[in-house]
Amino acid sequence: MAHLSKPTVPQFSVEVYQNEYLPEGGREVNAIVTVTATGGGTGGGRPVTDPGAVPGPRRPEAGPSAAVVLMVDCSGSMDYPPTKMRNARDATAAAIDTLRDGVAFAVIGGTHQASEVYPGGGRLAIADPTTRGQAKHALRKLTAGGGTAIGTWLRLAETLLSGADVAIRHGILLTDGRNEHESPEELRATLDACAGRFTCDARGVGTDWEVKEVTGVASALLGTADIVADPAGLAEDFTGMMEKAMGKEVADVSLRLWTPAGAEIVFVKQVAPAVEDLTGRRTDAGPRIGDYPTGSWGDESRDYHVCVRVPGAAVGQEMLAARASLVLPGPDGQAPRPLSQGLIRAVWTDDLASSTRINPQVAHYTGQAELAQVIQQGLDARKSGDADGATAKLGRAVQLAGALGNEDTAKLLAKVVDVVDARTGTVRLKPKVAEADEMTLETRSTKTVRVKK
Template sequence: MANFAKSRVPGFSVDVYQNEFLPEGGREVSAIVTVTSTGGGTSGGAPLSGVSASPAGIPVSAPSAAVVIMVDCSGSMDYPPQKMRNARDATAAAIDTLRDGTEFAVVAGTHIARQVYPESGGLAVAGPGTRADARNALRRLSAGGGTAIGTWLRLADELFAGAGARIRHGILLTDGRNEHESPAELHGALESVAARFTCDARGVGTDWEVKEVTGIASALLGTADIVADPAHLAADFTAMMENAMGKEVADVSLRVWTPVGVEFAFVKQVAPTVEDLTARRTEAGPRAGDYPTGSWGDESRDYHLCVRVPEAGIGQEMLAARVSLIVPAGDGGTPQVLSQGLVRAVWTDDLASSTAINPQVAHYTGQAELAQVIQQGLDARKSGDIDGATAKLGRAVQLAEASGNADTAKLLSKVVDVVDAATGTVRLKAKVADADEMTLETRSTKTVRVKK
């Protein structure tokens, strides 16, 4: 088992955690790849005019950013009336959090998408005057009409297309189901805007569909959450905008190269949330594929990589995969490599070495299972399968206890009565508040880092 800290470029590092030892005939190699960005005012793309670049070619300048806030203004936002008022206040709080120079716009979403600010179209540039004008424009946000979220996303994409910013981020709020367009229409909109901007999605109240909101955030590499009480919207919007303003490097991809004979199994983000990236691969030359990770600030994320190597004899070793952090070149040329890490395979007849499971791999395998069994348990509960729901949610309680995921354990305790957490013995609660069930489902993919 090894921790290989690889070459560093200012701002990013890649660390690989794995048990590289395989028994004779062993083929499956798993590794946890930890990517850490230390920020430092870096930004993807070409340096701005008059701005110097680091030795790695990354400009050392505050990044340009564009933000579009999409606010649900369907008729249901008027029940109760304070919900719409809370949404206006939250949008104003987000606008106040914008960094000077950030391009921004506000969109009112119903069965159509309508730009509320700036009225002239395009994006405004954040400053004292435009913030004040935008706050005044929010008075025109009123409830009435249906819900067609795909139209909101397409308008946001049009607005971003006219911006020069590398970091493009949306904030989307809804309180109901996407009833005025088909699932296929929403899916088509998500496919058309994916990789063009990131988006955080929030559901307010308890009348929205969790899978719709989490699906939007997943497709657009953002976060999803519930704000059950509309009074908490302003704090949540402020936190989302602060996080968006902290992003410094855009359009980062995880590039995985494998040698001849190595089969690719999967790559998943496993912290801070579980997100399967396997199907999002775009080819990047012979035996290499890129997986999108979105924009980065000062943060760290973990990825689980699995490959299958050819069988080999005792004492042989090979490079199983090379993992690189990539950003596109500003002029459309060769992408920049920010950092790299190596995944190895070594065949041994030492039983203790070849059967040991790396702690990071074991931990995140459990966290991925935790997210899966919560979803399966809640689906079973909704369908009336009491035994199935009890078994799956009991396993979830057991996994949360073993991994120290206290937040998820607390959410589970509002859906089941825990008899014995260590064995996963639980009883389903007879009555569960909608907000508690939806919160558990929405936050089921949130993970905790491995204990050091």
């Protein structure tokens, strides 16, 4: 068998899209910072050859050192219907089959407490045909019973992952119910403790879980969140998640923003592939320098909206409003290593056409952020019985989704409202909405489409 060459760390590039022109005295500068990682060698793979493996997944033969912990809900509700637990076992087995050789891994069974399903003893196994087979055999011990305390699962995952000397630490979490055996404050404290320690994708199966809990886990741990309404779809979803995790090449990348004296960052938001506000996650890294976490990267591209407030100035003046760079932590406490950078500028002009022109990328992602917000507000209003408020917000969402070309979101909205006129945002609330449809819209409300550059 021909072996793939060992992948290299991706090369990062930074592009800045903005209208740098401000009217006299203007103070707010908006820019879209596009970060692209390429050349990490994440595209290769080979068919799974383990005896008894689920056919289909492709497992890269080489990659950075990595550790993955799978957290599987085993609470009592996983027995309703009984096929749900079987689907979860099959999905976990499919994910294990997708692990490449040499990756450290473990499986946790989660109820109102967390238990080590495989390998046990507070350690991680190293993926190879033997350990994958042992792990899949151990999955037969997964049975439903008990409550739900997601924070305990995450804390055990963090304990297992923290002992691994690896470049990539990742978790996959599956739940089917609400976090009823733990207070919101306890879960929040756990997420705060785990943030920056590992990334985590979270999935809700069925329709009896709380969207804000699952999306909150993914948001805090810089992973993805989604609904798998039909448990039969779990194996495909888990395989896809694991393939993406195996494609990650470098972790702990930060977006570093330097601003000159008198300037300040108003907000920093990831706006593609999903909206994620990073403003409150700033870590000061020196005078007028702040780092914003972006998590793990493979071959991929993401967009960030940066808003800077600068001192007002006279016509003809210009300044560097901010410097955006990607940095990696240095080894053994050394200075972070810069990967790439781009410049955000401000130029004051009396040309009205120049100073009032909105950059297409900025306009597109400002609309996408509003779309995510009005969907959430509309669904919250609907749940609280405010029909007029829900109609207004979801109507605006339909209007935005159409204008922005977000076809997937438009289709999801059409399952919650009857669209009378998409262009004007005229809608009627559907009298009956399938719970899965409403939860899918809420869970995927932050997913965006890229602007056509």
